Amino acid sequence: METPYYAVIFTSKLKNETDGYEEMGQRMLELAQKQEGFLGVESARNEIGITVSYWKDLDSIKKWKQNLDHLDAQRKGRVAWYEQYTVRIALVEREYSF
Amino acid sequence: METPYYAVIFTSKLKNETDGYEEMGQRMLELAQKQEGFLGVESARNEIGITVSYWKDLDSIKKWKQNLDHLDAQRKGRVAWYEQYTVRIALVEREYSF
Numbered sequence: 001m002e003t004p005y006y007a008v009i010f011t012s013k014l015k016n017e018t019d020g021y022e023e024m025g026q027r028m029l030e031l032a033q034k035q036e037g038f039l040g041v042e043s044a045r046n047e048i049g050i051t052v053s054y055w056k057d058l059d060s061i062k063k064w065k066q067n068l069d070h071l072d073a074q075r076k077g078r079v080a081w082y083e084q085y086t087v088r089i090a091l092v093e094r095e096y097s098f
Numbered sequence: 099m100e101t102p103y104y105a106v107i108f109t110s111k112l113k114n115e116t117d118g119y120e121e122m123g124q125r126m127l128e129l130a131q132k133q134e135g136f137l138g139v140e141s142a143r144n145e146i147g148i149t150v151s152y153w154k155d156l157d158s159i160k161k162w163k164q165n166l167d168h169l170d171a172q173r174k175g176r177v178a179w180y181e182q183y184t185v186r187i188a189l190v191e192r193e194y195s196f
Contacts, residue, residue, distance in 0.1 A: 098182065
C-alpha cells in the first residue's frame, strides 16, 4: 500500500474461557471491512494474539472505534475474553516486501 | 511505553521446509535485545507470522537492519525460509492498555 497510512496494532492475551469469541471476531472483521478508510487486516495467534489493521487516516480509526456494534464487542471483550490487551496507533512511514 | 517511538511490523509466510529457522529466530531475538534503542518485541504465528519490534528511533532500526549477523539472517530468510514477507516502519503515536 502507498505510505503514509495508519496501522492499529492490537496485541492481546485471552482468558481460558473464550465462548463466543471466534464468532464475534468474525462479525467484527466483516463489519470493519465495510468501514470507510479500512485498508486491510492481518492476524496471528499462539500464546498471544496480534491483529494489525490498516486505515487511511486517524478519522477512520476513530469512527471505527466508536461504531456502536464495535463498542459493544469491546465491552464484552473486556468483561469476558481478554486477560490483557494493548492498542497502538501508528503512522506507517515506509513499507517494503519480498 | 511512552510515545512516540517506532514499531517495525514484520508479516511473513513461511515455506514448507523451515530447517534452522527456529534457531535463527532465537539467535536474532537475543541479538536484537542487545541493540541500542531496542524497546521490546512481540510475536505470533499460525497461518501467517506477525512480529512487531519496538525501537527508540529510526536510527536504531537502521543500525539493526545493517547489523552483519542480521544481514546474513535476512539473506538466508529470503533464500530458504520465507515465501513472502512485508516490513512496515511505523511511528507509534498513541498507546493504551486494558
